[in-house]
Amino acid sequence: MKEMTSGAALRQLQQAQAGLKKARQLMKNARGQGPASPAVLRAGWESLAQANRLMSEIPVAAADEAVMTRQLAVQRYATALLVRLRRLLRNEGIDAGDLEDDDRLDETFED
Numbered sequence: 001m002k003e004m005t006s007g008a009a010l011r012q013l014q015q016a017q018a019g020l021k022k023a024r025q026l027m028k029n030a031r032g033q034g035p036a037s038p039a040v041l042r043a044g045w046e047s048l049a050q051a052n053r054l055m056s057e058i059p060v061a062a063a064d065e066a067v068m069t070r071q072l073a074v075q076r077y078a079t080a081l082l083v084r085l086r087r088l089l090r091n092e093g094i095d096a097g098d099l100e101d102d103d104r105l106d107e108t109f110e111d
Helices: 008-032 036-054 065-089 096-110
Strands: none
Touching: 008 036, 008 065, 036 065
16 A cells, blocks of 8 residues: 555545535535524534544655645644534524634635
8 A cells, every 4th residue: 555645645635624614614605594404414524524534644754844834724723614504403503703704714725
């Protein structure tokens, strides 16, 4: 089996972030439609689980400074999604301001 490079690790982290973004977009589309549907919660949870799997597969040999910095950013993004999922589960809804806060997290990926 071929060893993972830092470039491959960065691509894997980019894939994890893309999945999280899709879940966030689904949550944005569901905003204001009353109680959260189980499908939105399930999709968000599955996206979160997939992102964590992808991050955990990165070996230490591929973990240079760029990879670790990107992983920190993806983990912050995943944590923000988890907070929103928890709020949905509690039927607290999604506030437009909350999702705008996530947009600032996107800026960390512009390095």
